[in-house]
Amino acid sequence: MRTKGPAAPPGAAEPRRRPNRHPDNAWAVILLAVPFGGLVVFYLWPLLRTVLLSFSEGTAFSGYTITGLDNWQRLFENGDDIWRALLNTLVYAAIVLLGVPIAMVIAALLHQRGLRGRSFYRTLYFVPVVTMPVAVAMVWRYIYNGDFGLLNEVLDTVGGPTRAWVADPDTALYAVAVVGIWMALGTNLIILAAGLESVPQTLEEAAMLDGAGPIRRFFSVTVPLLTPSIFLVSVLSVIGSLQMFDLLFIMLGRTNPALADSKTIVYLFYEEAFVRNDRPLGAVIALVTLVVTLAVTAVQFRLQRRWVTYA
């Protein structure tokens, strides 16, 4: 937001001269003020309010008064709900991260020269992204149904184990994570496909002349040059997973025996803030989510130095 150079000593002549010297600056300030105002009103102000709310007590009608650390104490001292939710969320994020290598393989297959119907396949993989999560969750609920589900039907004919996939505490979180991978696949593919396009053809050809086969070329040429895209996909995928709520909410339902073992942190936030009307405690959980997201992302940025190659 600085509009002039190094701080000038206070002088009488300075303010008079300024408007004429940089007529464009005024416009820059005005144009920047619009998005900056939006940032303040829609991000910074709510964030500040959330922080204040987390230290407050009260109800929507009586208003909230700041009382101190009570809510934070309540969250961490009353049982292990928050720890279990954090663990579930991290497990979920880790599983969804496994979708990245899957997306890489598919992206590479779709990138092969001479492949027919490439746009068709790309569209096909992208469809889950533009489908409403609620609709996706409903369809998968039918697939996973323990009594009449498609999955059990198939497993039954091949002699595999059948169970109530999303109602069994041992499998529910994993079953939901599989849907998470499937839903994120489309976005990941688009980003990775764009990355593949930018891998110079010349390097591939040079490797080919050196006698490298397709597998060797993929791992020694393509993957290293693709690492910036892989990194981006991983970061986005983790942030998205840390905020997972809708799939769990729709696929499990209120009286599911697996719910206690599968709750994510945003689900816990929803329960406290909107079911039990405890908005201050909800604010604490929202801030914990923010801190965890920042921490996990910071770790990813730290680790990228070891494996991401910027050409």
Add this chain to the structure above:
Amino acid sequence: MKSTKTLLALAATAAVLTLAACGDNGASAGGSGDDGGDGEEVNLTFATFSPDQEPAIRQILDVFEEENPGVSVEIQIIPWTDYWSTLQTSTAGGTGPDVAWMLGAKIGQYVDGGVLLPLDDAFEESGLDIDKYPEQLVDLFVDDGTTYALPKDFDTIGLWYNKALFDEAGVAYPTPDWTWDDVIANAQALTKPDGSVYGIGAPMDPQATYYNTIYQAGGEVISEDGTTSGFDSPEAIEGIKFWTDMINVHHVSPTLESFADTESVAQFMSGRLAMLTTGSFYAIRFANDEYASANLDVTELPAGAQEATIINGIGNVALASTEHPEEAARLAVFLSGEEASQISSETGTVIGSYEGTQQAFVDAFPQFNLQAFLDQAENGVVLPVSRNTDAWASREGEFLTPAWTGEQSVEDAAAGLAGAMNEALAQENQG
């Protein structure tokens, strides 16, 4: 480092969730017209959460508009999942509707917040008779002698059964004098060993299943003064055990897992359950389904140590933030009045609350013995509430799940629930 900033912004979104939900209510306040001078146009907004009842509500509002020239009412349907948070935040922000649906479980916070209009004067002016409403429901909306809402309808729980499955098993249909033991014995006769048909459904559903049997056993969910939990009493435990035994001891009901995958009503409608205890509010759904309409019927709940059925109803409140308090109060009363009650009953959606209008509900779907729901109303126990019902009611599932799955005894689960509930009640009574 530009991407770091983007990520920061993304992460901040998580925290914004809280406020975003508080910020968007978009509900317009009542007066888009002039400020209510003589003979001026008055526009009111009425909030409801049921799209099913919209046609009946529109009919009722047309009558109201006809009787009150110059007043027009707009319906605002807010889906159930958003209804309470929207109503709460918009009311607190002064931009709420003028009149809205209210439940006994929620009204405490609104009364404490001082955001409701007393309806006593408008009720007196209407000429309606308070004795014509089910008494338990009227009390639900009265606080300290002031009436804040009147019940517009009520529902009770009955024993629905599938005639085709009873015929097939050669078992006589249930009658109003059945006891708990009759239910168990007949459910055993109706259950097929291959798992294709179960005698009864035992979902973990307070209003439709275990609250009823807790009161039938002589127990209670919450003490009369609203300060202590009744879940750990021997009677309440017996009432819960009735259902968990159906799954874990008698094996005549699908498991909780099965109900999580396919809800009990859907299983019942597809002929997998021979019996299901649930509310009068499902009559319309059953009537609209070909198989259900032809094969289902209903009778009174079986009795335990005593007769009891959970009764619940919706009230209409007028909000204090309205610009037209007089018209809003009049509308709130009218929506729960005799004409409104008659129209609601005729559609078969709900049982109108005003005495004399209920026959229309019974007649709406003659294929079902809906009279059973009315006959039970005198034994009705109002759905238990406190000032902040959700604080403890939302924890029932968490504590009772292990009892339903058989991992924990009902005694232990109920004791845990009672402890958590007492804690919530202590907090609420001290706040």
